[in-house]
Amino acid sequence: MTLAEKPAPDAVTAGRNAADHLWMHFARMGRYAEKPAPVITRGEGAYIYDDRGRRILDGLSGLFVVQVGHGRRELAEAAARQAETLAYFPVWGYAHPPAIQLAERVADLAPGDLDRVFFTSGGGEAVESAWKVAKQYFKLLGKPTKHKVISRMTAYHGTTQGALSITGVPAMKQDFEPLTPGGFRAANTNIYRATQHADDAEAFGRWAADRIEEAILFEGPATVAAVVIEPVQNSGGCFTAPRSYFARVREICDRHDVLLVADEVITGFGRHGAAFASAKFGLQPDIITCAKGLTSGYSPLGAMIASERVIEPFLADKVAFPHGYTFGGHPVSAAVGLANLDIMEREGLYQRVLDNEDGFRATLDRLRDLPIVGDVRGDGYFWAVELVTDSATKAVLDADQRERLVRGFLPSALFEAGLYCRPDDRGEAVVQLAPPLICGQAEFDEIEQILRGVLTEAWSLL
Template identity: 65%
Template sequence: MTATTDFHPLAAPDASRIIRDHLWMHFTPHTGLTGADVPVIVRGDGAYVWDSHGKRYLDGLAGLFAVQVGHGREELAEAAARQTRQLAYFPIWGYAHPTAIELAERLANAAPGDLNRVFFTVSGGESVETAWKLARQYFKLVGKPTKHKVISRSMAYHGTSLGALSITGIPGAKADFEPLVPSTQRVPHTNFYRATEHADDYEAYGRWAADRIEEAIEFEGADTVAAVFLEPVQNTGGCFVPPPGYFQRVREICDRHDVLLVSDEVICAFGRLGHDFGAKRFGYQPDILTTAKGLTSGYAPLGAVLVSDRLMEPFQHGATFMHGSTYGGHPVSCAVALANLDLIERDGIYEHVLANESAFRSTLEKLSDLPIVGDVRGTGYFYAVELVKDRDTKERFTDEEANRILKGYVSKAMFEAGLHCRADDRAEPVIQLAPPLICDQTQFDEMEQILRHALTGAWAQL
C-alpha cells in the first residue's frame, strides 16, 4: 500500500457549509443536520481510512461490502490511468472494446456451470433490475408469457430502483415509493436463531424454509412465476447462512416448476465468502448470477449479470434485449476490474479468507459473554452480532429501545473509537462486520475490543 498522506483540499471548515447547503447524502436523515456533523473521509490505506482531522478508522464494512483488496492499491489506480489515456469511454451498444471483451471471458470462465453470457451494468441494483427484465422477456420468447412474477425472502435487500425495490423484502424501504411494480411475493429467510419451526434441527429447518418457496410458487401458479431471487448469505437481518441442503432443495423446486434461480451476489461474490462466487461455496447452480461491489473492489462503478447459455438462446433468433445503460461495461471500470481480479489471484485473497474465517468468527464469539449479545453468525468475512434484551429467552428490544441503543449509543461509540461498521435495525438489531479481505488477527482483535467497549456501554444504558 502506498496511499498518499495528503488530505483533500475540501477537507476544511468550508466543507461543512457545502455539505449543509448542497450535498444530498444517500440513506441519510437531514433534519437538523449541520455539515459539522458529517465525517469527511479523505484517504484510505489497507484496512483503514482517515478523516479530514487526521483521525484513523478501521474500515469494518469494506466501504459498503466492496473494498476487497483494501484501500490505496496503486495497481488499480494505475490500471484506471492507463485505460483513460488509451480509451476513456465508449459504449457497448452494438460496439465492443478490449477491456469489456477480456472481462466477459474471464467472468464466464470463472462462473459455475454454463453461465457463459455476461451483461455489464453499473451497480448491484441495476444488475437485479436487469435480471428480472431478462427473465420476463425470456419466458415471453419461449411461449410462456404469463411467467413474470418473482419470489424473494423476507427482509432481503435487492436494490432501490422500482423493480429491484419491488423484489426487496424490507417494508420500511418501500412504503414511500408505492405503488411499486406488482407481482412479487415473499417467503421466510433462514435465520435459524429465530426459528419457530424445527428449531432443534438445522438441516430440517432448511428444508422447511426451502419448501415455503414451492408453496409460494404453487399458490401463485407455476405458470405465473418467472424467478426466485436469493442471496447466498442474506445481508439484511444479519448474515443469514443457508442450512445444509437448502439451495439444493431450492434448485429442485425451481427445476420442477420451470422457475429461474437468481443468485444475487452483489455482496457475496469475489471473496466475501472465500470463493469467487457464493454459489460455489454452497454448491448450487443458478440460472442467473448478479454481481457488483467487489468486482472492482469499489475502485470504479461496475456490475455484471452472468447468464446461462439457455437463456441467451432465444435471443440468437431475432429478438433483442432492449435494455442497457450509458456506462455499463465502461472501459475504465472494466480495466480496474481486470486489475482487481489479478490482485486477488496474485495475493491469494480467497485462500486468505478461508484460512482466517474461523479466527474471525472465534474472535467475535468472545463477545458472547456479554449479556446483550444473543447470536454471532456468518461465514467468510461476513458476520453479524445480534443484540437481545435477554440472552436466555432471546427477548427482543422494543423499537424505541433498539433505536436508542443502536443509533443513540452503539453507532456513535464505535465510530468515536475508530471503527466503521454497520449498526442495522431494519430487522432485529445487529452489528454487521465485513472488512477488507486482507484483514488478519490484528484487525479482528481491534474490532472485538471496540465492539466490547461499545456494547458494554450500551447495556449500561438500559
C-alpha cells in the first residue's frame, strides 16, 4: 500500500506520528511522548481546524503571516498556474517574469528610493542578506573596518548565525555560541517599564534613540556598518515608539555614516495599515527586510529591499554580491505574492486595518480590569497584553510562574478555549495577538472574551 492509499490517521495517531518523526520548531519535543501534538488540518478565513474537528480563531495569523486569511482559492490557483508554466528557475544571473513583476511591485510600495529587491526564502535570510550587504557596501567604499551591527535589547531578528548574532535575546543564543562576531545591543522602546521620561513619550523616544548613538560611539563609528530596528518591536511584546525616536535614529545614522535597516518581516504588508510600517511612522531606512505577509504564507518568500545609495557601488564594473539562495525569488512564490498583493489592494485591507485598529485597541483595553493584566500595547493588528502579579507595582512573573503559566498552562488553555495566539516571555511575560487583516469587531470580541476567561483562571493559579 502506498502512502497515498493509506487511510488518514485518527487524531491520537496523527499526534503520535508527529512526535515520532516530525522535529518541530521551537518545541520541547519530549512532552509529546505523553501528550500528542496538536494537529491542524485546514483553515478557512480567520479560523483554523484541528484533527478533532474543533474550530479555533487564528489570533496570530499563523505566525504573523496570513494577512488575507486562510483558504483563499485565488492564491492556490495562482500557484498552480505558475507551476504549470515554470515551476522553478533560479535568479542567479537569470530572471523570470514573476520575479521581475513582483520586484517592480514591491519597489513601488517601498518608501523613498528603496527600489532594488533581493529575494530570499524568508525573513531570517533577508536579515542575513542585509548584514552581508552592509559589510560589502563599506568595503566597496574603502571602509573595510565598518562591519558591526547595533540592534536593540530583546529584539528578535532570526535564527541563522548572523541574524541570531543581531538578535537581542541572550537565552536564544547561549546554546549556539560563539556566534558571528559583530552584534551589539542598545536600549529598546519599552516605555511601560521606562525609568527615564516615562510620562513623556517624545522625550523618551529621543532618550532611547540616543542610546543607539551611545553604542555607536562606544564601539567606534569607523567599525559600525548598520543599525537594525523593527518599526514595532516584536519580541518583548509589541514595543511602539514615537516619531521623535525614528527621526533621531535617522539623524544618528547619517551623522556616523551607518546604514539604517528596518526589519519589517512582521510589520510589512498591512499589519499596521500600510504596505510598510516605516512609512506610517515616518522612518526612512536604507534597507528594508520583509517576508511573511508578502505571500500571506501561501508560499515561502522574503526580500531585502535596498536604496539607490546602497546598490550604487554594486553596479560598478566587475563587482558582484556573492550571496544567494536556491529558492529566493521562486517563480511559484513570486506569482503567489503578486496575487496576494492584488487581494490586499482589491479588498482595501490596509485601510481596513486603519479603520479598525482603534476598535481592536479599545476591545483589548477592557482586559485592564483583570489583576493579571499590566499593560496593553501595540498598533494596527499587532498587540500584546503584558502579564504581572501586581498591576499597581508592575511586578513581573518569577521564573516558576513563567514556567507554569507561559509554557505550561496558557498555550493549551487558550487553544482549548478556541484561540490560537502566542504566550511569550522573551522579555516579560506577554500574550501576543496578530489576527488576519480580514478580521473585525466580531473577532476582536471573541478574542477578548476568550482571553478574559483564560487569564482569570491563570490569575487563580498564581
